[in-house]
Amino acid sequence: MSAAAPPAVVTAVPVPRLAWLDALRGIGAMAVVAEHLLPWFLPALRPYWFNLGVYGILVFFLVSGYIIPTSLERHGDVRAFWISRFFRLYPLYVAVIVLVLALAWWVPVREAVPRDGSAVAAHATMLLDVVSVGGVADTMWTLSYEMVFYLLVTALFVTRGHDRSGLLSMLFAAAAVVVGLVASGAVLVGGWTAYVSCAGFVAGLACVVRGRFRTAAACALGLMGLAAVLLSSRVPWLGAAVLAVMFAGTAIHRWERGTGSLWPVAVTTALVGIAPLWAIESGWWWVRADVWLTTIALAGATFAGGMALRRRRLPRVLVWFGLISYSLYLVHHPVLKYFVEITGDLRRADLPYQLGMAALALTVVVAVSALTYRYVERPAQALGRRLSHRSGHGLQGGGEARVAGQDAGDDRVLGHEEGQVPDRVRDHVGQGDAVR
Template sequence: MHVATRPTPPPSPPAAPRASRALRQSWLDALRGVAALIVVFEHSLDPLLPEVRAAISPWFDFGQYGVLVFFLVSGYVVPISLERRGSVRGFWITRLFRLYPLWALAAAAGTVFAVAEVYTRLPAQAAERPWTALLAHLTMLQDLLQVPAVINVFWTLSYEMAFYLLVTAFFVTGVRRTGLGAALVFAVCAPIAGALLPAGLLTRNLGETTVICGVAVVLAFGFAAVLGKGRDLRRCGAAALGVLALVLLAANSRVGAWQSLAIMATMFGGTALRHLEHSSGERTKRAWALALVPVLLVATAVWLGPGWGMSEADQLAFKWSWSAALAGAWLTFAAGLALRNRAIPRAVAWLGLVSYSIYLLHPLVLQVVRRITWDPALLTLEERLSWLATLFAVVVALAALAYRYVERPAQELGRRLAARHGTAPQRDDPSARIPVPAGRG
């Protein structure tokens, strides 16, 4: 009698060595770390190196360059991270524990510094309407709600959050490989929206409190829906989150519609680069199409400019410095991608691990430095360079402590909670059937 036997499955491919995985991640860490230090350098120019500010800033914006590199890295990493995890709930648990603990610490310290007038004062809106300002900050969308941030660098988190909302909407609705298409759409729409929609349109017409409370309600509904049961309910919630992000970016950002959409185009450009790296077939056509994105964004910057009532000379300087920063960020990321298999010095890669702490905490250290030095004209160049070295040393040391005692424990807790709630793809979720490239996200 013939007995049917189960065919032996082919052996699984060996897992990638830990060193190989670390190598793939180290170039991204290096970009984060260098970008964070460049932002610190940008913010140190006024109190310590005004000569550099006067000579270089009209031609190149170091701060904008640094944050655009950050945005490209986020675009490259975040969508793939969600797809690999296969769970919106798990993704948001880990994101919240990644962002909010250190953010809360920095926000509390920034508020104390502002109330004590260490250097800056508490924004008028926060002093006059503290509860709406707090609610706007808790959403991390304050820059899209026309609310000045307690710490100036918080503005970039608003665009990170908007990007997460859009990525979540795409994921839940089953839209895949959106990087190139989304980047091109945002790049094309940036000049149109910038020409037609003034900054802060919603807040000026509906009122600050109405907009902030309305956004909070939509966020609460959207998250409750996408985390609920039933495909239709989740898609309804995803649509609410996606539309909310688009409306705020186009009609209520502090910097104006074209810059907000340019940031989104840059972030989805990072996603497109990740897809291009792991794609096969028509890579040349996709690469040329993707190269149009920074070209369109530079053209938009030259055409529209800041639109803030600047003098003609200041507008020209803005157009040039912003365009140079954008081009530099894209070229830097492309160079990092091309050299991704090269060994990265461990110290440089480590800076990437603590880059979030460097970015959020350096304004506090800088406030203290500005309070002590006060007027750079009263200091010699050697003294100012010494203060610059001290600034970097203190910021990096403080970031190392914050990462060790705030960031890392919070991230580990977030991963445990995500695992406890289950992060496997839902049975009716289209992502369960989508192959995802290997690599850390």
């Protein structure tokens, strides 16, 4: 009699630990695409009880704050961190700039972009909005705050202050309230801010990456970014509020790991909620108390829902949208502009035609984003990973703190979203419809 066959072992397929973050990115990306698509194609369906674009921004910045600092801590190497960030962000960013400039004969570059060297300097650093320079693609303004966050996180890491995210989130939220009450706009104005920040950015990062005067350079860059947000950004209170939200995301991660408290997040939420209510520069419809607070509540609930489902299998389409979210963010706005240039004004067309054109435009946006992700983002990320792994240089005098249990393959930078109204339709939908 033959021996009985051993019972089959059924192994559960593990759920990727950070798939929920990609799903959140997917939700945020599609919210911002909808914010830009609806005014052009289906204005009757655009919600006004909350703002889709701001909702998407807040979700993205919470995700960024949650994962980016721990990425640096896991590497324990600021050189590897910045190499990976460069190859994650710049290749697609430069490709979109080239596309927009190449087609400027057909759809002109935005009037908000200076026609001088200050635009080149601001685009080179991505510090566009914090030096009051418009991006060639409307959605690029949020990259400014992502970059400032990187600079601040690096400075905190080299000075061993990176575990104070809860305190920092509250301080930035309080700054948003105070600055909103006293500042009507940028204090430092003029193209010189773009030139100075570009020179400091290049010199400082060269020191950080090469390891010479690393701590001093990182601190100088962090102070420069902070000064730019508070003194030369277009809307200082909004910049401070964005940084508060990002550090709140970090505080949530500390709490989840048992190394921090959650109450600073509650304080930050309350302060960010009231920040625009009495701000001097707050005349947009989306900062009305009911709209602003509802938008914040929805973004927070979405992030909390994602955390609650983080160990469950999530819809693949949302995770996939999250993977291509950076492409969706940078590509969708120019593509929608070109689409409208071809089709003409669709806002007064019959509803079936509007629905058909909206579906077609969305299909084109997703297809182009998938292609740029496949042929621009992924090869650049792979190259960045190879170069960062070869660096092999630990942080000098800054601690080698790492976060265990996270796969390096999960170290992705989210897309960044916004809610501006396209230039071509701004006069039709009203000034109050623009996020900026």
